[in-house]
Amino acid sequence: MADKVLTAFAPALPAPIPVRDVLPWAIFAGLLLVLAIYFVGAEQGATSLISGMYVHEFVHDGRHLLGFPCH
Numbered sequence: 001m002a003d004k005v006l007t008a009f010a011p012a013l014p015a016p017i018p019v020r021d022v023l024p025w026a027i028f029a030g031l032l033l034v035l036a037i038y039f040v041g042a043e044q045g046a047t048s049l050i051s052g053m054y055v056h057e058f059v060h061d062g063r064h065l066l067g068f069p070c071h
């Protein structure tokens with residue numbers, strides 16, 4: 001009985017995650033972040049990849065929130 005009580009209150013130790021397992025997800029998240037920053041900050045005018053104003057209008061509030069120049 002005393003062993004079960006001690007086990008129940010034992011501190012949980014974090015399991016180490018090897019960098020090799022995290023690196024692909026970190027690279028993927030970095031690519032998504034760069035893509036998001038491009039669409040919020042530079043998808044407009046001469047640098048626009050997608051014609052029309054749909055992307056610009058979709059990210060317009062985020063552009064102003066992050067302080068990118070707009071209008």
Ligand SMILES: [Zn+2]
Nearest residue numbers: 060064070071
């Ligand atoms: Zn604006």
